[in-house]
Each structure stands twice: as structure tokens, then as C-alpha cells.
Amino acid sequence: MNISLFIIAIFLVLALYLGIKARKGKDMDMEQFAVGGRGFGTFFIFLLIAGEIYTTFTFLGGSGWAYSKGAAAYYVPAYIFLAYVLSYWLVPKIWRYSKQHSIISQPDYFASKYSSRSMGMLVAVLGSLALVPYIVIQLKGLGIIVSEASYGAISPVAASIIGAIVVTTYVMISGIHGSAWTAILKDFMILVVVIFLGIYIPFHYFGGIQPMFETVQSAKPEMLILADQGLSQSWFISTVLLNALGFYLLPQTFMVVLSSNGERTLRKNAIALPLYTLLLLFVFFIGFAAIMEIPGLQGADGDLSLLRLAIQTFDPWVIGLIGAAGLLTALVPASVMLMAASVGLTNSFYKVLVPAANEKQQLIVSRLIIIGISIIALIVTVTGGEALAILNIMSYSLITQLAPALFCSLPKSNIINKYGAIAGIFAGVLIVLYATISGVKIATFLPNIPHVINDISTGVIALLINIIVTFIVSGLTKNITIHGKQMNNMNKSNIS
Amino acid sequence: MNAIKLLLWVPFIGFLVFLPYANKIEPYILGMPFLLFWVAFWMVMASVILMIVYKFDPDNKGSDLE
Numbered sequence: 001m002n003i004s005l006f007i008i009a010i011f012l013v014l015a016l017y018l019g020i021k022a023r024k025g026k027d028m029d030m031e032q033f034a035v036g037g038r039g040f041g042t043f044f045i046f047l048l049i050a051g052e053i054y055t056t057f058t059f060l061g062g063s064g065w066a067y068s069k070g071a072a073a074y075y076v077p078a079y080i081f082l083a084y085v086l087s088y089w090l091v092p093k094i095w096r097y098s099k100q101h102s103i104i105s106q107p108d109y110f111a112s113k114y115s116s117r118s119m120g121m122l123v124a125v126l127g128s129l130a131l132v133p134y135i136v137i138q139l140k141g142l143g144i145i146v147s148e149a150s151y152g153a154i155s156p157v158a159a160s161i162i163g164a165i166v167v168t169t170y171v172m173i174s175g176i177h178g179s180a181w182t183a184i185l186k187d188f189m190i191l192v193v194v195i196f197l198g199i200y201i202p203f204h205y206f207g208g209i210q211p212m213f214e215t216v217q218s219a220k221p222e223m224l225i226l227a228d229q230g231l232s233q234s235w236f237i238s239t240v241l242l243n244a245l246g247f248y249l250l251p252q253t254f255m256v257v258l259s260s261n262g263e264r265t266l267r268k269n270a271i272a273l274p275l276y277t278l279l280l281l282f283v284f285f286i287g288f289a290a291i292m293e294i295p296g297l298q299g300a301d302g303d304l305s306l307l308r309l310a311i312q313t314f315d316p317w318v319i320g321l322i323g324a325a326g327l328l329t330a331l332v333p334a335s336v337m338l339m340a341a342s343v344g345l346t347n348s349f350y351k352v353l354v355p356a357a358n359e360k361q362q363l364i365v366s367r368l369i370i371i372g373i374s375i376i377a378l379i380v381t382v383t384g385g386e387a388l389a390i391l392n393i394m395s396y397s398l399i400t401q402l403a404p405a406l407f408c409s410l411p412k413s414n415i416i417n418k419y420g421a422i423a424g425i426f427a428g429v430l431i432v433l434y435a436t437i438s439g440v441k442i443a444t445f446l447p448n449i450p451h452v453i454n455d456i457s458t459g460v461i462a463l464l465i466n467i468i469v470t471f472i473v474s475g476l477t478k479n480i481t482i483h484g485k486q487m488n489n490m491n492k493s494n495i496s
Numbered sequence: 497m498n499a500i501k502l503l504l505w506v507p508f509i510g511f512l513v514f515l516p517y518a519n520k521i522e523p524y525i526l527g528m529p530f531l532l533f534w535v536a537f538w539m540v541m542a543s544v545i546l547m548i549v550y551k552f553d554p555d556n557k558g559s560d561l562e
Contacts, residue, residue: 210527
């Protein structure tokens with residue numbers, strides 16, 4: 001075992017220890033397991049929400065995008081900080097309703113708001129469909145990081161399997177508490193590693209940050225601005241808006257919101273979190289430095305730019321610490337994602353099928369589902385394939401189709417009903433699936449359309465159609481609803 | 497919805513509407529090409545604006561526990 005692998009192994013054991021110890025002193029019921037008894041204050045909520053953005057995608061993909069696509073990579077921090085601005089207004093409303101109705105997962109929220117179990121099931125399935133690719137990306141990223149950082153002493157597949165076992169173990173034991181405790185270790189490590197690398201590398205190779213950018217400018221100026229077409233400004237703006245809207249609709253982020261101990265905690269977090277996205281600038285610096293220092297990484301290999309450049313620059317023990325930070329950026333988000341998917345499925349399917357199930361039985365089922373999802377994610381990780389890349393692109397576009405149903409559910413009287421919401425979601429999801437799998441863009445149908453419009457994210461177009469369908473179907477079915485359960489909710493809106 | 501929350505629109509409009517004018521390399525500011533600086537500037541501004549909103553938002557007065 002070399003020194004890097006040894007350091008990574010120590011951090012893995014430490015994460016497992018913290019993750020298991022987190023359970024101590026908690027009487028585990030579903031609420032405690034899923035949302036920490038709604039007891040997390042500003043500090044833990046900060047770490048958990050921040051944890052959802054500093055994933056292996058940020059670590060590998062952030063530098064990888066800067067390396068292979070240049071300024072287009074800025075879309076990541078851009079949508080994240082705008083999502084936090086939106087969250088100030090949005091998430092306290094979700095938290096308040098969920099607290100009043102003892103809701104512990106996203107599908108429950110929709111099921112309760114629309115008094116519809118079908119709605120809950122639809123949201124649970126859609127959420128899991130969006131989550132599995134995310135978990136796979138974490139496991140895959142973990143494999144790559146540990147394998148590269150250990151100089152190939154351990155294979156990516158073996159690393160992914162070990163990582164999956166560790167994260168599954170502590171999530172099953174401690175629930176979200178395990179995620180919160182390991183998040184402390186993770187954020188400390190990632191802060192130190194990213195800031196150090198982001199400053200050291202530009203100074204070491206170029207004598208500063210501005211000299212580095214000037215070198216890139218003289219060799220490849222197109223990397224520093226948005227392109228005229230393809231990943232253009234209209235792509236950037238539409239993607240940023242879509243993802244900002246979708247950020248708190250991701251089941252794992254939604255769940256973290258519910259684990260807060262109050263509305264004010266969430267608002268305070270909204271203030272601090274945009275500053276935390278500044279950390280991504282350092283990740284970009286590393287990617288831009290790699291353009292000049294280690295050219296020639298093609299396609300997906302661009303994601304290796306950070307690790308390859310680090311290996312070329314530092315001694316093995318530093319690489320071990322980078323590998324450990326990378327490992328933690330996979331474990332923490334993956335743990336919350338596993339929780340979110342399993343609790344959502346337990347509540348919308350198991351509880352419906354077996355209404356008499358007590359807390360203990362629900363916990364057992366949740367844990368079994370966690371194992372099930374881990375195994376599915378591992379199989380996909382190992383077998384890989386085209387389907388994963390497609391699902392990954394779709395995750396945000398898919399989950400954002402819940403936005404009309406969410407936003408309409410916020411006011412006291414909902415102007416749409418469950419039929420409209422479900423029809424709209426189906427319409428949006430089908431368009432996303434069709435467009436992504438067949439690769440069509442607007443220009444396929446209207447070849448003369450300007451690039452400004454053609455580059456608009458498919459998710460945005462699906463969302464517009466979703467909204468139209470939602471309102472039309474809600475209008476057509478309002479007479480059905482008015483005789484139904486939601487009579488009280490609907491009365492006011494039908495007048496207007 | 498209280499009026500102070502309307503300030504939340506500012507980062508969206510400020511950042512995205514003026515993006516076409518910020519899509520350039522020069523001038524460099526704080527060592528960064530202009531476009532990257534523009535992104536970073538609005539991250540900080542978002543935080544500042546949220547702090548102002550938080551301070552004047554009547555929802556944050558009184559007890560947190562309803």
C-alpha cells in the first residue's frame with residue numbers, strides 16, 4: 001500500500017466511524033431517520049446544502065468543463081447562487097407546510113398538497129429516476145478519484161464497491177445524521193484542498209492568476225467567453241434559470257430543507273451560501289491551468305484534468321489528501337441521495353400498500369430500499385454505458401417538470417388541480433425523454449430558426465409545454481374537482 | 497409578500513440581463529477575465545442583497561418557533 005492509498009483509507013475509516021457514531025443518543029423513528037427530527041440548526045443545514053453542490057461532479061466535472069469547454073463551465077456556480085436567492089423566498093414556505101403536516105419527503109409534500117396518492121407516486125418515481133444517475137456519478141467519480149490518487153494501486157471498480165458499502169452502512173444506521181457528521185469532515189477537507197490547489201497551481205506554473213488567464217487568452221481566447229452558438233449566451237441563460245428553478249426540487253435538497261429546525265435557519269443559510277460558491281472559482285483556476293499544462297485530454301478524460309495536473313505537481317502524500325477530499329465529496333451527497341430516494345419510495349408506495357405499517361416496519365423497508373438502490377447504482381456504475389450519460393443530462397430537466405405543480409401549490413388557493421398537474425408533468429417528462437434520446441432540437445423542425453432560440457435548453461421548452469398542459473387540463477377538469485375532495489381549495493380560484 | 501422581498505429579483509435581472517455586455521475577456525479585474533469576474537461579482541452581490549433583505553424582512557422578527 002502506498003502512502004496516498006493509506007491516507008485515503010484513513011479518511012474512509014474516519015468517515016465510517018463518524019457516520020455510525022452520529023446515531024448515538026437518537027431514538028430512531030422515520031422522522032429522525034429522514035429529516036433528523038427537524039432539529040438541524042444553521043451550521044448543519046449549511047453543510048448539508050453546501051454538501052449537495054460540492055459533489056464529485058464539482059470536483060472533477062467543474063475543472064473538467066473549464067478544461068474542455070471553457071467559460072460555459074460558469075453556468076454551475078451561476079445557477080447555484082441564483083437558486084440560493086430564490087430559496088430565501090421559496091423554502092421557508094415548503095418547510096412551514098411540511099412541519100404542520102409532518103411531511104418528511106418530497107413525494108409526501110406533493111401528495112398532501114394535491115390530496116392525491118397518485119401524485120405522490122409519480123413524484124417518487126420521477127425523483128428516483130433523477131436520483132439514481134446522480135448516485136451513479138458519485139460512485140463512478142469516487143472510483144476514478146481513488147484509483148487515480150492511489151496511482152492505480154486499487155481499481156476504479158473496487159474503489160466504487162468499497163465506497164458504496166461504507167456509505168450504505170452508515171446511512172442505514174444513522175440516517176441523515178450520518179450525512180451531517182461526515183459533512184463536517186468533508187467540507188473542511190474540500191475547503192483546504194480546493195483553495196490550496198486553486199492558488200498554488202496558477203502561481204507555480206504561471207506566476208499568478210492573471211498571468212495564467214493571459215496565457216490562456218493568447219493561446220485559446222475562445223475558452224474565456226461564451227460561444228456564438230452551441231454553448232452560447234441563450235444556452236447559458238436558459239440553463240441557469242432552469243437549474244436554479246430545479247435546484248430545490250431535487251429530492252435530496254428538498255429533504256435537507258425539511259431537516260431544518262426553523263424558517264429563519266433557512267433564510268440565514270441563503271445569505272451565506274452564495275459566498276460559498278466562490279469556492280468554485282478555484283476549481284475553475286485548476287481547469288484553466290490544465291489547458292496549458294496538460295493538453296490533449298479528450299472528451300470525458302477532461303474530467304481527469306484536476307487529478308492529472310495534481311499528480312504531475314505534487315508528492316504522493318498531497319495526492320493522498322486530495323484523493324481523501326474527493327472520496328468525501330462522493331460519500332456525503334450519495335448518502336443524502338440514498339436517503340431521499342428510499343424515504344420517498346417507502347412513504348408513497350409501502351405506506352400506501354401496507355397502511356397499518358408501524359414506524360419500525362417502515363424503517364426496515366427504508367433500509368432495504370437503500371440497499372436495493374445502492375446495488376442498482378453499483379451495477380450501473382460497473383456496467384456503465386450510454387444510458388447513464390443520457391440520464392445524467394436529463395436529471396435536471398426531468399425534476400424541473402415538478403416546478404409548475406410546486407409553485408402553484410404555494411398560495412392558499414391552488415389555481416390548478418391534480419389532473420392538470422399530473423398531465424403537465426407527464427407532458428414535460430415525455431418531451432424531455434424524447435428530445436434527449438432522439439437528440440432533436442428546435443432546428444430539427446424549424447431549420448431556419450436563429451441560434452439564439454435553437455440553443456435554449458430543452459428542459460425550458462418542455463417546461464413551457466408542461467405549464468400550458470397543466471392549465472388547459474386544470475381548466476377542463478375543474479368541474480370534476482369541484483365535486484371532489486378539494487372543493488374548498490378550488491372555490492375561490494374558479495371564480496377568478 | 498412584503499416589498500423588501502422584491503429585492504430578490506435584483507440578482508436575477510442584474511446578472512442575466514447584462515450578461516451579453518459582460519461576455520468579454522478584457523478588462524481583467526482582480527486577476528480574472530471580465531466574464532468570470534462578472535459571475536463572481538454577482539455571487540457576492542447576491543449575498544449582500546440577501547443580507548439586506550434578511551435585516552428588513554418582518555418575517556424574521558419575533559420568535560422563530562410558531
